[in-house]
Amino acid sequence: DAFIICCYEDTGLDFLRTLTSKNVIGVGESAFHIANLISKNFSVITSLSRTNEAIKNNLIKYGFYNKCLSINSFEVPVLDFETMSNSNLLKLKNEIERTKIEDKAETIVICGLGMNKLSKKLQLEFNLPIIDGISTSITLTETLIKMGLKINKLGLGSNNRYMGNLSE
DSSP: OEEEEOSTTOTTHHHHHHHOSSEEEEHHHHHHHHHHHHOSOEEEEESOGGGHHHHHHHHHHHTOGGGEEEEEEOOOOGGGGTTOOHHHHHHHHHHHHHHHHHHOOSOEEEEOTTGGGTHHHHHHHHTSOEEEHHHHHHHHHHHHHHHTOOOOOTTSOGGGOOOSTTOO
8 A cells, every 4th residue: 555665764765656656655754754743853863874964865855954953873783773782772872862962852763673662662761752763654654545645746757767677
């Protein structure tokens, strides 16, 4: 019924929307939209700093860059989230605390595909909305399906279809 791009950089999101009439939601995109809905400002915490530039560019594209106070990272590879060690969890918590104090962010978006299990616990611990993109993208996708809404193909460049070996 829909596609969710499970990468906070929303890699391939626009291209995939040109290929299908089904809804295509990015975890980064959905998290930023929800943060925008519930707060005047937010900060983003990523797992690795190498993603920060792509996330910044997406925030600009989505129109949320002026609401984002900072993009920080705690330098833990995504694959380490499955078995989040105490030292890695402490790195994340320290970054949340630092961001909360220094930015005075009303909401924090945490980027990392293993974060959905932690976001509710962290939200309670820090008394601050902490958003993960997995939960938001699933919920937004379900809502679009229930409402019968689909991608509007106008302006998506449907003439730009991929014509290579894998076009089928």
